[in-house]
Amino acid sequence: MVEEKFDVIVVGGGPAGLSAAFVAVKAGLSVIVLERGDYSGAKNVFGGIFFTNVLSEMMPDFFKDAPLERNVTKRRWSLLTSDGEISGEYKFNKFNKEPFNNSFTVLRAKFDKWFSEKVEQAGAMLITGAVVDDFIFDNGKIKGVKVRMDDGEIYGDVVILADGVNSLLAKKIGLHKELQKEDTIVSVKEILSLSKEKIEERFGLNGNEGVAFEYFGYAVKGAIGSGFIYTNKDTISVGVGVTIKSLLEHKINPNDALEAFKNHPVILPLIRGTEQKEYSAHLIPDGGYNKISKLYTDNIMVVGDAAGFVNASLFHEGTNLAVMSGKLAGETAIEAKNKGDFSAKILSLYEEKLKNSFVLKDLKQFRKLGKTLEKNPQIFNKYPIILEEFVSGLFTVDGEPKWQKEKRLFFELMKKESIFGFIKTAINLRRVIL
Amino acid sequence: MNKFKSMEDKLGLNKFKPSHETHLKIRKEVNGKKVDEKNLVENVLFVCPAKVYTYDENKKEVIVSFENCLECGTCRVAAPDEVEWQYPTGGFGVTFRFG
Ligand SMILES: Cc1cc2nc3c(=O)[nH]c(=O)nc-3n(C[C@H](O)[C@H](O)[C@H](O)COP(=O)(O)OP(=O)(O)OC[C@H]3O[C@@H](n4cnc5c(N)ncnc54)[C@H](O)[C@@H]3O)c2cc1C
Ligand code: SF4
Numbered sequence A: 001m002v003e004e005k006f007d008v009i010v011v012g013g014g015p016a017g018l019s020a021a022f023v024a025v026k027a028g029l030s031v032i033v034l035e036r037g038d039y040s041g042a043k044n045v046f047g048g049i050f051f052t053n054v055l056s057e058m059m060p061d062f063f064k065d066a067p068l069e070r071n072v073t074k075r076r077w078s079l080l081t082s083d084g085e086i087s088g089e090y091k092f093n094k095f096n097k098e099p100f101n102n103s104f105t106v107l108r109a110k111f112d113k114w115f116s117e118k119v120e121q122a123g124a125m126l127i128t129g130a131v132v133d134d135f136i137f138d139n140g141k142i143k144g145v146k147v148r149m150d151d152g153e154i155y156g157d158v159v160i161l162a163d164g165v166n167s168l169l170a171k172k173i174g175l176h177k178e179l180q181k182e183d184t185i186v187s188v189k190e191i192l193s194l195s196k197e198k199i200e201e202r203f204g205l206n207g208n209e210g211v212a213f214e215y216f217g218y219a220v221k222g223a224i225g226s227g228f229i230y231t232n233k234d235t236i237s238v239g240v241g242v243t244i245k246s247l248l249e250h251k252i253n254p255n256d257a258l259e260a261f262k263n264h265p266v267i268l269p270l271i272r273g274t275e276q277k278e279y280s281a282h283l284i285p286d287g288g289y290n291k292i293s294k295l296y297t298d299n300i301m302v303v304g305d306a307a308g309f310v311n312a313s314l315f316h317e318g319t320n321l322a323v324m325s326g327k328l329a330g331e332t333a334i335e336a337k338n339k340g341d342f343s344a345k346i347l348s349l350y351e352e353k354l355k356n357s358f359v360l361k362d363l364k365q366f367r368k369l370g371k372t373l374e375k376n377p378q379i380f381n382k383y384p385i386i387l388e389e390f391v392s393g394l395f396t397v398d399g400e401p402k403w404q405k406e407k408r409l410f411f412e413l414m415k416k417e418s419i420f421g422f423i424k425t426a427i428n429l430r431r432v433i434l
Numbered sequence B: 001m002n003k004f005k006s007m008e009d010k011l012g013l014n015k016f017k018p019s020h021e022t023h024l025k026i027r028k029e030v031n032g033k034k035v036d037e038k039n040l041v042e043n044v045l046f047v048c049p050a051k052v053y054t055y056d057e058n059k060k061e062v063i064v065s066f067e068n069c070l071e072c073g074t075c076r077v078a079a080p081d082e083v084e085w086q087y088p089t090g091g092f093g094v095t096f097r098f099g
Helices: A013-027 A108-120 A168-172 A198-202 A244-250 A254-262 A320-337 A346-355 A358-365 A370-373 A381-397 A401-418 A419-433 B006-012 B039-041 B074-078
Strands: A005-011 A031-034 A048-050 A070-080 A085-091 A103-104 A126-127 A132-138 A141-148 A153-161 A184-193 A207-218 A224-229 A234-242 A275-284 A300-302 B015-017 B024-026 B051-057 B062-063 B083-085 B092-097
Touching: A005 A013, A005 A141, A005 A320, A013 A031, A013 A108, A013 A153, A013 A320, A031 A153, A048 A320, A070 A381, A103 A207, A108 A126, A132 A153, A132 A168, A153 A320, A184 A244, A184 A254, A198 A207, A234 A244, A234 A254, A244 B074, A275 B006, A275 B074, A300 A320, A300 A346, A320 A346, A320 A358, A346 A358, A370 B024, A381 A401, B024 B062, B039 B051, B039 B062, B074 B083
Parallel strands: A005 A031, A005 A153, A031 A126, A070 A207, A153 A300
Antiparallel strands: A048 A103, A070 A085, A070 A103, A132 A141, A141 A153, A184 A234, A184 A275, A207 A224, A224 A234, B015 B092, B024 B083, B051 B062
């Protein structure tokens, strides 16, 4: 296919791989990106908010021509009960000015494609429709990769695995084990079209402002999962994410979970009158710090979702960890090239850099989240119900004297869950969510 | 309320380019033991968000509608021993226009 040998082979043209390629090619290295989709983004799905704090360091003016949907100025976290919600939200007008809080809704089919064009313009070679199936070994050392096409052998000094959550290649080379059902979330999502004016009116927005709403509690029929709504220019992204284990245990199909969420009385009015445009599904690695793969070996580095870099706490971040890890792998490749040594000894620098960055620091902070939620299923089934009774009871206008109502509700609450139960759960959650 | 509720209808919204060859297979045997296909579909592979796997009572085997696959990987993680999973060859499968 291509005769020459490259300094860097990047497998996967998502945010992590494209960032690695961009940094390496800018420093003068020869770089090839192999992407299985017809274009970058053709196979990619997310919520969501693209966090651009690292991207903006690499490309300071990106927001002038990137296909951004809306600037996220309003975020809401909501605990759904069976027929209502208790929520907290912020909205800051300053987030509608440069640098827009580095938070934009995007559609990946457009955004990743744009990013890949930037990487090509910088001088990297991008081959699309290229599925990488295996490595090329010579005397036990990795010399390149095999693409599923005629003459698909590509040679290079270092292979950056940016092949996303399923990373069959990192598994093949023994860098990470199979994903486990309890720490893998499957998310299904629909794109719903609605006019720009209606979106602005319905969500209380001006111009390019956008919202990100996350729903917990009784979002997916009491299973361990959450729902989301994000506004794009003239579409809305709506979806749910549930651990595979929880779906199996509750015998719920992801589409049924999505339908339940869309039909929730809180959600229904937000999506009324929309027209469905696309239905998609994607996995999220939710194992956190404890499940991160081995990050490098001779001639290999693993970046982004392939390494398990997603922070699924209240912040819901993956894109910025992908971009940062890609950038650091690109920088490491430059140093390896300068030394003429691509062995594990030199590539260990990549892990050092990650440890000093927010990627591993944040993941370490939230390392207990998944286990805590799994051990406290009451958060998803029992608590939403009793909290609803308490809060809706407290605000029901019925002439019952306030002191009597408060006392009654408090005793009713305590019958259902001891104060120690609440405090224990609250402490557990506080430790893992913020 | 949105028009399409069932998965079958929703899949019609997407752009697919089906290959003539499946990228998904169910192993007949795992560790020398015959796979109980009916049980596998009803209790595990029902989690596929595109209902790719159904059990044919007449033929007594799993039908794999690979052309509807959203390439998410859920079935791989749910049944790692039974599902033989690959990406479709370049140029085939689903192409998201929004993502
Ligand atoms: C539903 C959902 C909601 C999310 N919401 C948010 C959010 O709001 N904010 C946020 O920051 N993050 C969010 N994330 C996480 C975020 O999307 C990921 O962390 C991020 O996309 C990871 O980037 P990546 O480049 O590592 O992987 P990917 O984006 O998955 O890219 C991998 C690329 O590799 C290609 N590929 C795979 N295998 C091969 C192969 N063998 N050969 C060639 N090419 C291959 C794929 O086609 C793809 O282009 C969400 C994820 C999901 C699923
Ligand atoms: S990859 Fe996803 S969509 Fe495809 S068959 Fe498996 S579970 Fe279904």
